[in-house]
Amino acid sequence: MSYVTKSPWLIHYDGSSCNGCDIEVLACLTPMYDVERFGIINTGNPKHADIFLITGAINEQNKAVVKQIYEQMPEPKVVIAVGICATSGGIFKECYNIMGGTDTVIPVDVYVPGCAARPEAIIDGVVKGLGVLAKKKEAMEKGLPIDTAKGKEKEEA
Amino acid sequence: MGKRTIIPFGPQHPVLPEPVHLDLVIEDETVVEAIPSIGFIHRGLEKLVEKKEYTEMVYVIERICGICSFGHGWGYCLSVEGVMGVEIPERANYLRTIWHELSRMHSHLLWLGLLADGFGFESLFMHCWRIREKVLDIFEKTTGGRVIFSVCKVGGVRKDIDEATLKEISSVVDGMKKELKELADVFLEDYSVKNRLCGVGYLSKEDAAELAAVGPMARASGLKQDMRLLGHGVYDKLGFEPCIETAGDSYARCKVRIREVFQSIDLIIKAIEMIPDGDISVPVKGNVPANECVVRLEQPRGEAFYYAKGADSKFLERMRVRTPTNQNIPAMVKTLQGCDLADVPMLILTIDPCISCTER
Amino acid sequence: MEDLRETVIIPVTASELYSKVSDLNEDGYRLVQACCTKVSEGFEIIYSFDKEHELLNLKLTIPEEEEIMSITGITWSAFIYENEMQDLFGVKFKHMSLNYGGHFFKVSQPTPWNPKN
Amino acid sequence: MSTITFLILFPLLSAIALLVLRTDAARGVIVKVSATLIAVASIYLAYQYFGIGEEYFDFANETVNLGMTVIEVLLAIMIIYLGIKYKKYLASVLAAIQTPTMIWFEVKVGHHIHVTNNLYVDRLSIIMVLIIGIIGSIITVYALGYMKDFQHHHKDQPDRRPFFFFIMYLFLGAMCGLVLSNNIVWLYFFWEITTLCSFFLIGYTKTEEAINNSFRALIMNLLGGVGFVIAIVIMGSSLGTLELNQLIMMGMFGVPAVTYVAALLAFAGITKAAQMPFNSWLLGAMVAPTPTSALLHSSTMVKAGVFLIIKLAPLLGWQSLAGIMVMMVGGITFIMASFAAVSQSNAKKVLAYSTVANLGLIVACGGIGTYAAVWAGILLIIFHAITKSLLFLCVGTAEHNIGSRDIEDMDGLFTRMPKLATYMIVGISAMFLAPLGMLVSKWAAMKAFIDNGGVLLVMFIAFGSAATLFYWTKWLGKMVAIMANRENIQSGVNKDENFVLSTLTILTVIVCLIFPLISKTMIVPYLIKAFPYVDPKHMILALSSTNMTIMVIMLFVLIVLPILFFGRTNKKIVPIYLAGANLGDDLTFRGAMEKEVPVSLKNWYMEGYFGEKKMNVIGVIATVVIITGVFAILLGGVL
Amino acid sequence: MNMTIIISVIAYIILAPIVGGLLAGIDRKISARMQGRVGPSILQPFYDMFKLMEKEAITVNKAQDFYVGCFLFFIIVTGGFFFAGLDLLLVIFTLTLASVFLIVAAFSSNSPYAQIGAERELLQMMAYEPMVLITAAGLYLVTGSFNISDIINPENGMAIKFLPGIFLGFVFILTIKFRKSPFDLSMSHHGHQELVKGLTTEFAGKTMALIEIAHWYENIFLLGIVFLFIANGTVWGAVAAVVVCLVTYFIEILIDNSYARMKWQIAINSSWIVAITLGFINMLVIYFSKFVL
Amino acid sequence: MAAFKIGKVVLRSLFKKPATLMYPVVPRKWEERTRGHIDININDCIFCGICARKCPTNAITVDRNKKSWTIERMQCIQCTHCVDLCPKHCLSNENTYTTPEVEKVVDLHVAPPEEPKPASDDTNKDSVEKKNA
Numbered sequence A: 001m002s003y004v005t006k007s008p009w010l011i012h013y014d015g016s017s018c019n020g021c022d023i024e025v026l027a028c029l030t031p032m033y034d035v036e037r038f039g040i041i042n043t044g045n046p047k048h049a050d051i052f053l054i055t056g057a058i059n060e061q062n063k064a065v066v067k068q069i070y071e072q073m074p075e076p077k078v079v080i081a082v083g084i085c086a087t088s089g090g091i092f093k094e095c096y097n098i099m100g101g102t103d104t105v106i107p108v109d110v111y112v113p114g115c116a117a118r119p120e121a122i123i124d125g126v127v128k129g130l131g132v133l134a135k136k137k138e139a140m141e142k143g144l145p146i147d148t149a150k151g152k153e154k155e156e157a
Numbered sequence B: 001m002g003k004r005t006i007i008p009f010g011p012q013h014p015v016l017p018e019p020v021h022l023d024l025v026i027e028d029e030t031v032v033e034a035i036p037s038i039g040f041i042h043r044g045l046e047k048l049v050e051k052k053e054y055t056e057m058v059y060v061i062e063r064i065c066g067i068c069s070f071g072h073g074w075g076y077c078l079s080v081e082g083v084m085g086v087e088i089p090e091r092a093n094y095l096r097t098i099w100h101e102l103s104r105m106h107s108h109l110l111w112l113g114l115l116a117d118g119f120g121f122e123s124l125f126m127h128c129w130r131i132r133e134k135v136l137d138i139f140e141k142t143t144g145g146r147v148i149f150s151v152c153k154v155g156g157v158r159k160d161i162d163e164a165t166l167k168e169i170s171s172v173v174d175g176m177k178k179e180l181k182e183l184a185d186v187f188l189e190d191y192s193v194k195n196r197l198c199g200v201g202y203l204s205k206e207d208a209a210e211l212a213a214v215g216p217m218a219r220a221s222g223l224k225q226d227m228r229l230l231g232h233g234v235y236d237k238l239g240f241e242p243c244i245e246t247a248g249d250s251y252a253r254c255k256v257r258i259r260e261v262f263q264s265i266d267l268i269i270k271a272i273e274m275i276p277d278g279d280i281s282v283p284v285k286g287n288v289p290a291n292e293c294v295v296r297l298e299q300p301r302g303e304a305f306y307y308a309k310g311a312d313s314k315f316l317e318r319m320r321v322r323t324p325t326n327q328n329i330p331a332m333v334k335t336l337q338g339c340d341l342a343d344v345p346m347l348i349l350t351i352d353p354c355i356s357c358t359e360r
Numbered sequence C: 001m002e003d004l005r006e007t008v009i010i011p012v013t014a015s016e017l018y019s020k021v022s023d024l025n026e027d028g029y030r031l032v033q034a035c036c037t038k039v040s041e042g043f044e045i046i047y048s049f050d051k052e053h054e055l056l057n058l059k060l061t062i063p064e065e066e067e068i069m070s071i072t073g074i075t076w077s078a079f080i081y082e083n084e085m086q087d088l089f090g091v092k093f094k095h096m097s098l099n100y101g102g103h104f105f106k107v108s109q110p111t112p113w114n115p116k117n
Numbered sequence D: 001m002s003t004i005t006f007l008i009l010f011p012l013l014s015a016i017a018l019l020v021l022r023t024d025a026a027r028g029v030i031v032k033v034s035a036t037l038i039a040v041a042s043i044y045l046a047y048q049y050f051g052i053g054e055e056y057f058d059f060a061n062e063t064v065n066l067g068m069t070v071i072e073v074l075l076a077i078m079i080i081y082l083g084i085k086y087k088k089y090l091a092s093v094l095a096a097i098q099t100p101t102m103i104w105f106e107v108k109v110g111h112h113i114h115v116t117n118n119l120y121v122d123r124l125s126i127i128m129v130l131i132i133g134i135i136g137s138i139i140t141v142y143a144l145g146y147m148k149d150f151q152h153h154h155k156d157q158p159d160r161r162p163f164f165f166f167i168m169y170l171f172l173g174a175m176c177g178l179v180l181s182n183n184i185v186w187l188y189f190f191w192e193i194t195t196l197c198s199f200f201l202i203g204y205t206k207t208e209e210a211i212n213n214s215f216r217a218l219i220m221n222l223l224g225g226v227g228f229v230i231a232i233v234i235m236g237s238s239l240g241t242l243e244l245n246q247l248i249m250m251g252m253f254g255v256p257a258v259t260y261v262a263a264l265l266a267f268a269g270i271t272k273a274a275q276m277p278f279n280s281w282l283l284g285a286m287v288a289p290t291p292t293s294a295l296l297h298s299s300t301m302v303k304a305g306v307f308l309i310i311k312l313a314p315l316l317g318w319q320s321l322a323g324i325m326v327m328m329v330g331g332i333t334f335i336m337a338s339f340a341a342v343s344q345s346n347a348k349k350v351l352a353y354s355t356v357a358n359l360g361l362i363v364a365c366g367g368i369g370t371y372a373a374v375w376a377g378i379l380l381i382i383f384h385a386i387t388k389s390l391l392f393l394c395v396g397t398a399e400h401n402i403g404s405r406d407i408e409d410m411d412g413l414f415t416r417m418p419k420l421a422t423y424m425i426v427g428i429s430a431m432f433l434a435p436l437g438m439l440v441s442k443w444a445a446m447k448a449f450i451d452n453g454g455v456l457l458v459m460f461i462a463f464g465s466a467a468t469l470f471y472w473t474k475w476l477g478k479m480v481a482i483m484a485n486r487e488n489i490q491s492g493v494n495k496d497e498n499f500v501l502s503t504l505t506i507l508t509v510i511v512c513l514i515f516p517l518i519s520k521t522m523i524v525p526y527l528i529k530a531f532p533y534v535d536p537k538h539m540i541l542a543l544s545s546t547n548m549t550i551m552v553i554m555l556f557v558l559i560v561l562p563i564l565f566f567g568r569t570n571k572k573i574v575p576i577y578l579a580g581a582n583l584g585d586d587l588t589f590r591g592a593m594e595k596e597v598p599v600s601l602k603n604w605y606m607e608g609y610f611g612e613k614k615m616n617v618i619g620v621i622a623t624v625v626i627i628t629g630v631f632a633i634l635l636g637g638v639l
Numbered sequence E: 001m002n003m004t005i006i007i008s009v010i011a012y013i014i015l016a017p018i019v020g021g022l023l024a025g026i027d028r029k030i031s032a033r034m035q036g037r038v039g040p041s042i043l044q045p046f047y048d049m050f051k052l053m054e055k056e057a058i059t060v061n062k063a064q065d066f067y068v069g070c071f072l073f074f075i076i077v078t079g080g081f082f083f084a085g086l087d088l089l090l091v092i093f094t095l096t097l098a099s100v101f102l103i104v105a106a107f108s109s110n111s112p113y114a115q116i117g118a119e120r121e122l123l124q125m126m127a128y129e130p131m132v133l134i135t136a137a138g139l140y141l142v143t144g145s146f147n148i149s150d151i152i153n154p155e156n157g158m159a160i161k162f163l164p165g166i167f168l169g170f171v172f173i174l175t176i177k178f179r180k181s182p183f184d185l186s187m188s189h190h191g192h193q194e195l196v197k198g199l200t201t202e203f204a205g206k207t208m209a210l211i212e213i214a215h216w217y218e219n220i221f222l223l224g225i226v227f228l229f230i231a232n233g234t235v236w237g238a239v240a241a242v243v244v245c246l247v248t249y250f251i252e253i254l255i256d257n258s259y260a261r262m263k264w265q266i267a268i269n270s271s272w273i274v275a276i277t278l279g280f281i282n283m284l285v286i287y288f289s290k291f292v293l
Numbered sequence F: 001m002a003a004f005k006i007g008k009v010v011l012r013s014l015f016k017k018p019a020t021l022m023y024p025v026v027p028r029k030w031e032e033r034t035r036g037h038i039d040i041n042i043n044d045c046i047f048c049g050i051c052a053r054k055c056p057t058n059a060i061t062v063d064r065n066k067k068s069w070t071i072e073r074m075q076c077i078q079c080t081h082c083v084d085l086c087p088k089h090c091l092s093n094e095n096t097y098t099t100p101e102v103e104k105v106v107d108l109h110v111a112p113p114e115e116p117k118p119a120s121d122d123t124n125k126d127s128v129e130k131k132n133a
């Protein structure tokens, strides 16, 4: 059994979100939603994190930062794009300083829609992310390249 | 100097949910120099006026920020209404005021929680956010959104609140007072909290005026400056008076915000008592005339500035939003001089920074 | 209390801007904002000042190439607006007290509000 | 006997040879040969008297006495001259008081007192001789390379190396004499010589600062010298003896005048050991070339002061005012100097303050005057001598290779000079960490303090060691920091220097390993002799043998662990966390205004809490009050 | 006698991480409830630890793991010495050695937040060290021995009777040692803070797991010292001591949830003042009654 | 000096039932106005394209020829602007949100063929097709 699904620690980075999704991510940690029930801790440190929650779209400035955070996370790890901005650039897609959703720089494992994404949706997204995490862990144990375990599409294929 | 430590603070940093960056130069733990750098969230959304009609633009402007979203919507609508010369119904004005004050409550409670988190008081953070959820529930019920409401439109509001719900709101916010009082006591009287707040980040009245601080930051330094006095919404009818503190330190800023939460509750209850019946919007049609209008609105963080310029088309020529955080950054830079490293997040927090507002 | 709808806009020229601003500053006005609009003649810059909730706007219209005097010497907090205008529009300022040199908003394409090509 | 003479006189010969033969090659040979001979002789001495343990020698010789007097007069004239030349009149005045008094005494009283034993050997002096002979001479070898570099760095100055080595060797001889003299007048003579050696070496560079500091050292030491002279006068006139062992004997029998003598000698010891209020001279002495600091100002000369106090320990303790003075001065010095060290970033100053602090600890141990305390004190002397000289020399080497003696400039030393950093790590750890030397003795001292020191001293040691922990660990932290992408410049280190450093490092570890043996064969027998009134069977040492064994085992583990595991990891090496703005080389981040800002990590110094000035002022006032108080009471007793 | 020593040491080595982990789990549960939340499972610390073990092995340099390993090793040794009934000072010095290893590990990474965390940790050590030594001295003065095996069988009853001040002082600095608010300056177990993860910023995966385990060992050992104050050699004394340990732990949790994090100045000022007042006065009283009366 | 100011709150919370909603164990009940996702009654749609043109995020595409109405779920911000503007009132706001997915979801609604059919025929139900972006 893999413990990674029982203690997923997360790191949250605000790409260029409007704060709407940010505060909903934070709200998940607070009494009403309390994701610590699932063993989730908001560690601010990529080196301790298993789940990368990213809100907001990618722009030229935070591209490197997002990439770096992602690279500093040890395997297995999943990326969850929270909010419409993070999934596709959302309402700001046409802005001159926006490059697009998170998947323009790093592979995204779960997309959580909503503007702002509701805490319930974020919890659903994380739960879904845990499934991916478990699969990646399995792949890691088998010595497979981890990216091949990336979720549904490959599973179907 | 041999003993200077230079480290990056942000863009990714756990205490600040938003990306700002400081080149921090510290000695022991005393900050000797802090060079701020922003621009990580700049989207350039003002330029969308060229692509979105003025009626759609409100949804964009609302998403400048998820915390003071309603105020942005209101400010935008006011400025466009100003350009177009539209009068909106009284009930709409009341509803806008109620939602705006609820937003202020949620924003201030959020801030209080973050502040508590900033000085490592986890349980206080949790309790603040627990109470805040009640306000969010009201939003959910009345507008269908928790943080982004999409209820303002040019010409009025999109949704009405029925009598029963208004009563309920009134009793819910009234009921919050008791719990808030307990938490307010912790913020204002607990030894450890006071120790972290009192005397930290002092900003004198002169400096506040000189650096053009706005909102609670200015009011905590003794400046009587609150755009609600300008008379938008129905504040003049509610008999509004701003909350002023004179100490100018983090504690005073905290106190101003706490007092404002209670004040907001009173304003909401009063507004609900006085709200008239009637329409909630007037139809607005046609192009935006080539005209300009400036509107200032008191957001939770202070004075926001909206400038709209029409071009006799469905698209505005220029929409400009200047947010309170933007205006408070010089004051923040000032308070950072000579503080402790441990105070850095706190001082950044005491201006209640909203970077997404600032950078748009 | 001013009327909400009334917007006072006083046109100024580039040469009198500095002295105007310093007069206002002396009178106890604080800087509220400065913003730029790209118009066909060049740039239209509005400086807004406030004193006890009275708002005063100075409107300056300059050709694109003209360099104007920075007002950071009078009111330091203007550095935010000047840097913003510099980054987004390419307005040129003389003697800025804090110049981020185009890295304030760090836009991916230079002066997006006034594209060069 | 002949070994003793050899140890005192041979260095003198080498010194003269070094003064005369001025070429680099000759100097190299002489120094290396003499150093070896002295070291061998000291070991031979230890071997010779190992079984005997204690022996006194007559060695009476009028010419020797006369010679000493003549030299003393010449030296006094020189001091008076120099004092006037450099406008340091106080020095002249002190010399003008001291030497005439001494001569007057010699003529009037001293002459008539018969000294049976002029020289002696006991286990304590063997320990001291070993330190002088081995550590001292090895430092002179180090100085060969160092002074060459030094001259290189100070091209503007004339090459005065012959003079330098002359003084160094002269000093070695005098130091041996000092620890082997039973005749207090002889002791005084050697004492003065070491003072002068230190004076010349501090002023070696002849800069204004150096001259000022050298005079400060001279004046303070002469002040102690005056105390010494008065002690001799009282001793001679009212006790009728000039022999150290006699003095101690009389003290144990409770002869009243001994209190005065003990107090005055202890005072002299305090000045020499740079205790507060006289600590400033040692700090000033750091302008001297580093081998000097290692030899005179940490491992040996300052030890003369504590040596004397430890010798007198049986006379001190709570029942004697002198004892209370000594332990309080030591305790206060320990805590204040430890605090002051926290605020220093200059490596030599840190070492200086730490030296002062450790001497304070030894002095306090001597002041408590129980056998357990003395046991701790002697162990402290041994460990401190080795480790401190190692550290001083490491700093010297670092300075010549990276161009700074500031700890904060030793960034990434582990990557740049791995060997040197390792030596330093060993040295620093040995100063304060568990199974290593200094901690063992500190532990013993602590126990002695709790048992006999009273609450105040317990507080001193509790707080002082907390500060000690702080300043050593932060230095250690600088040493271990691994900075990628730095050039390795270890190969630039002079071979002699490297040899000496590695020897000292190994010595540090070895002594830590065999300290139970040293305790058993050297210190305990000494204590049995020195504390005849304590039943040897009841002599419970601070550290039970179980504890000593555990310590040694722990040390073994600590040696073995790194050999087995250090650096053995096949983990993926990743860049460090820089808030998402690491530019990839771990040294710079993307800063405001898009600049590449280098990360700079510096330690804490807490000026506001532990500022040097503040600590010194407090310490000086407190100790001055205590010293004057004690002497006032003593004087009151006389009048 | 020897047999009991061996058994207690082995019991410590095996049980301490289990009990320590459970205590940590209970801590998290109680904290959560105090914050009005449900909180994680009581076994969560173990899940976390196993999870960390499973993660990809990364490090920032080749030296770090060695230092962290030494940290864990010497923490275990410290506790081992303690439960073997050896000299209390030896135990304290070994603990210091272990803590220095942790700090050195952080320093070795040469990374800003780790370094500042290390610096603060060092400051905390400086803050609590005097009180720890005074505690040892106090226990020694009361029981006449530094040997823990003697201290738990005091001749004249519970040590706390004579050492109320020192006991309070020790509980005070326990807040630092348990890394609890208001003194969780250098790293906090849960939540995020101004120093990111402080000391542990650069430790990932297994390395971090080792640190967690070390903390569990350390906590049990620290509660062991609390135990010393109450134990009087009888069974009911031992039971009372365990109860006091648990109550102390609960109080620490309560304090953790009732205070803002203070700055380093307060940490050092307050703990030194506590050491000087409570510790010093208590010692003075003992000395007075022992040597003067 | 007021210490333990929060003590009362904290201790009370310790013994009270926690405030946690226990989602997902206990499902959340949504308000009527809750803006979850946009639904369409494709039968009423006349494919005028107003919704597509006015949608601030261009989440909707309408193809008059194929009679299809497509929404990119991961692009819609639930502003309900389209609902307000639809001349046929065939768009509605449903109070359940789109569930998180590992891929971006696009919902394609195609109007049923136009030949009149008995009302009970189930081809009348709109065919929804999910496809990957």
Ligand code: NFV
Binding pocket: A019, B064, B065, B066, B067, B068, B071, B072, B107, B299, B300, B301, B302, B304, B322, B323, B324, B325, B326, B353, B354, B355, B356, B357, B358
């Ligand atoms: N209040 C507010 Fe805003 C606005 N306008 C501001 O800085 O929060 Ni995001």
Ligand code: SF4
Binding pocket: A016, A017, A018, A019, A020, A021, A022, A055, A056, A082, A083, A084, A085, A086, A090, A091, A114, A115, A116, A117, B063, B066, B148, F077
């Ligand atoms: S999805 Fe909406 S709420 Fe979330 S960050 Fe983007 S605009 Fe804000």
Ligand code: SF4
Binding pocket: F040, F044, F045, F046, F047, F048, F049, F050, F051, F052, F062, F069, F085, F086, F087, F088, F089, F090, F091
């Ligand atoms: S606006 Fe209404 S009718 Fe027109 S295409 Fe859209 S859904 Fe169909």
Ligand code: SF4
Binding pocket: F038, F054, F055, F056, F057, F058, F059, F060, F071, F075, F076, F077, F078, F079, F080, F081, F082, F083
């Ligand atoms: S709700 Fe808004 S974003 Fe979504 S489809 Fe309708 S108009 Fe577009």
